[in-house]
Amino acid sequence: MRYLLLTLLIIYLPVTFAQPRQSLVPGGIAMIELDPNDTGGYLFRKKPVLVTQIDGKYVAVIGLPLSLSVGEQFIEKSDATQVHRKYFEVAAKQYSTQHIEIKDKRKVNPYASDMDRILAEKKRKQKARTHYTETEVDVDFLLPVKGTKTGSFGRRRVFNGQAKRPHSGMDIAASTGTPILAPSAGTVIELGDFFFSGNLVYIDHGQGLISMFAHLSEIDVTLGERISKGQVIGKVGATGRVTGPHLHWSLGLNGSWIDPALFFAAPD
Numbered sequence: 001m002r003y004l005l006l007t008l009l010i011i012y013l014p015v016t017f018a019q020p021r022q023s024l025v026p027g028g029i030a031m032i033e034l035d036p037n038d039t040g041g042y043l044f045r046k047k048p049v050l051v052t053q054i055d056g057k058y059v060a061v062i063g064l065p066l067s068l069s070v071g072e073q074f075i076e077k078s079d080a081t082q083v084h085r086k087y088f089e090v091a092a093k094q095y096s097t098q099h100i101e102i103k104d105k106r107k108v109n110p111y112a113s114d115m116d117r118i119l120a121e122k123k124r125k126q127k128a129r130t131h132y133t134e135t136e137v138d139v140d141f142l143l144p145v146k147g148t149k150t151g152s153f154g155r156r157r158v159f160n161g162q163a164k165r166p167h168s169g170m171d172i173a174a175s176t177g178t179p180i181l182a183p184s185a186g187t188v189i190e191l192g193d194f195f196f197s198g199n200l201v202y203i204d205h206g207q208g209l210i211s212m213f214a215h216l217s218e219i220d221v222t223l224g225e226r227i228s229k230g231q232v233i234g235k236v237g238a239t240g241r242v243t244g245p246h247l248h249w250s251l252g253l254n255g256s257w258i259d260p261a262l263f264f265a266a267p268d
């Protein structure tokens with residue numbers, strides 16, 4: 001009986017151990033193993049760099065913005081006597097273009113009367129994206145919704161014939177009402193009904209790693225709430241600028257949106 005139970009446990013335990021995968025392109029992440037006696041404290045473009053333990057080693061995980069120029073980049077820190085730099089090389093990546101038709105034209109060309117709201121929300125979003133708390137981070141992520149991944153990160157997007165910002169996250173197609181699980185522990189730092197994103201929730205996972213979930217039909221958390229990994233934070237919906245129900249998940253690291261798929265095993 002004990003043997004059978006053990007077998008079942010082995011079968012039903014999650015088999016994928018998610019951990020970040022390096023991708024040295026704009027929108028990707030750099031991963032630099034630190035010396036055992038190196039306590040971190042690095043900056044990348046003046047923003048603090050996340051350090052986590054992977055396989056018993058300390059690793060700096062650096063978010064690379066979509067706007068980053070290719071070529072040599074570095075993280076650095078200074079002590080009393082010198083500046084320490086660690087270099088890495090960023091290669092170009094060509095992201096594809098996606099054409100999208102939005103029925104609600106106001107979400108593509110807002111009215112003049114919408115602009116105050118949009119600008120106020122933009123400030124709140126920027127503040128949330130660059131939020132920083134010095135805490136341990138669990139980078140072993142859960143996928144927040146089971147569904148089909150569509151609209152991949154970084155795509156240049158044309159809404160109703162007009163070029164807009166590149167896609168800043170991962171879209172997962174799922175029906176309205178599907179529970180959204182927190183991919184990792186954290187704290188709710190922003191939420192509300194936003195013009196473009198619809199109902200949204202920001203979770204601070206620590207050390208500049210920030211999740212943003214958009215287009216929710218329902219928000220099931222409160223501002224400042226401490227969230228555990230796997231906790232339901234809301235339900236999938238179709239609020240804001242969308243063509244249908246799906247979860248939009250953006251993942252920010254040191255102030256930049258990066259591809260959330262890099263926190264999961266590579267697709268086969």
Ligand SMILES: [Zn+2]
Binds near residue numbers: 151
């Ligand atoms: Zn999206």
